[in-house]
Amino acid sequence: MRKSLIAVAAAGITLSLAACAGAGTTPSSTPTPSPTAATPTATGSAPQASGSLTVWVDETRIDAFKTLGEAFLASTGVALDVVQKPSQDIKTDFIAQVPTGQGPDLIVGAHDWVGDLQANGVIAPVELGDRVDALNPNAVQGFSFDGQLFGVPYAMENIALVRNNGMVSDTPATFDELVAQGKAAEGAEFPIVIQQGPQGDAYHLYPLQTSFGAPVFKSDENGYTSELGMAGPEGIAFANYLKKLADEKVLSSSIGGDQARQAFLDQKTPYIVTGPWNITAFQEAGIDVSVLPVPSAGGQPSAPFLGVQGVYLSSKSENALLANQFLEYMTTAEAQDKLYELGGREPALTESAAAIDDEILKGFAEAGKDGQPMPAIPEMGAVWTFWGAAQLSIIDGTAAPDAAWTEMIANIESKF
Incomplete structure (x- = not known):
């Protein structure tokens, strides 16, 4: 599905994409049937309301939200x-159109849009009451900004x-031991x-x-502050570990x-660090895989970035x-179970996530239990380019780890 999330995240944060509404791409609108007084609900009683809402979704979610819309209509009218x-285009078009009154009521997108959308005044806070406690705290944190x-x-x-079970059958507790095991694996x-x-x-x-x-x-x-957590001896220790791995x-x-x-x-390696978007290809190739947490290299739990998908409310709806x-419907098991069935991603609703019996998705969930939502704060825009370049200079041997990391921190902080 995605070959490099980092590129997508960097583009979404650091580049200014041109809004292209009406510039050659015609959105497809697929409304659910208009409700009438005779429209039954899921339980056969009269619908609770009537009317319609416009929601923007991308090409990967159109079918899921069409199906969800049918269920919502049946339940509510x-x-x-x-x-x-x-x-x-969704984020940039939304930012451009909401102030004119031409935008949708809702959009579906990633949690790391929240900083830009909030700064532009195009989204409204959401009040869920006690229902917020039913959601994964990390998912809630991802969509939170300034409390x-x-x-x-x-x-x-x-x-x-992700492990090729045909090449190795167990995984060591530390990353160094994993590297040693991988070097010794046949083939x-x-x-x-x-x-x-x-x-x-x-x-x-x-x-x-x-x-x-x-x-x-x-x-x-x-949530996140603007103080870098990777400045200091812990970051330097990681930089030197990169040199060792290189x-x-x-x-x-x-x-x-x-x-x-x-x-x-090609089964040239027993392990890969990747996401659920590659699993289907591995399975179609006949590889028996297991999904596991990344073993610790520095002694503390390995915490990957979490990507969270959700629905935003327009401030001008x-x-x-x-x-x-x-x-509110989006917080129900009916909605989250249906989107899980259609999209194959771990639900944010704790109840729905606990009911998953797919071993692959359970593996990703276990690997992400200590995860951290990708920062959506404005300061993140200064991080990506310097971060990747510094790591690459260490890996390629063009800069000493301590010097490269120290310079990276200084460059990032100079942009705040």
Whole structure:
């Protein structure tokens, strides 16, 4: 589904995409049937309300939300006008159109949009009352900004360690032991593959970095602060570990996302650090896989970034009451179970997540239990380029670890 989340995240935060409404891409609108007084609900009683809501979704979610809209109509009498927009356009078009009154009531998107959307004044806070306690706290944190909730999360995903069970049958407790095991595995050309590429890839290295106690930003009760958590001795220790992995031929700028995926498909390595988007290809190739947490390299738990998907409410919606009814519906097991069935991602609703019996998704959930939502604060925009470049200079041997990391911290902080 995605070959490099880091590239997507960087583009979404640091680049200013041109809004292209009406510029060659025609959204497809797929409304659910208009409700009438005779429309039955799921239980056969009269619908609770009537009217319609417009929601923008991307091409990967259009079918799921069309189906969800049919269920919502049956339960409430409110129709969803589901409009497909290109994934790269939803956020920028929403920011451009909401102030004019032409935007939708709701949009579906990633949690790391919240900073930009809130700063532009185009989303409204969401009040869920006690229902918020039914959601995964990490998912709630992802959609929170300055102590307020700005969206309803419904799905979560993260990277993990994926093992070829035909090459190795158990996994050591530490990353160093894993590397040694991978080198000794029969037929292995690489002990493990972790994608990097010519720009570096801090996202896929983040579980190792956090195991040294070096999160990108520090946190308090309201979420991320603007204080770098990777400045200091913990970050320097991780930088030196990168040099060690490069010297042992574990990391290389020549191994990008495509190369890492192919090496695992060709069974040239027993391990890959990747996300659920690659699992289908591995299984279709006949590889028996297990999904596990990334073993610690620095002694603390490995905490990958969490990506959270959810629904935002427009600050200019003229249907706020109906929109809030849909947002409450999004916290129900009916809605979250259905989206899990259609999208194959861990539900944000704790009750629904606990009912999953798919071993692969359970493995990703276990790997992400200590995870951290990708920061959505404005300061993150200054991080990605310097972060990846510094790591790459260490891996390629063009800079000493201590110097590269110290310079990276100074460059990032100069942009705040």
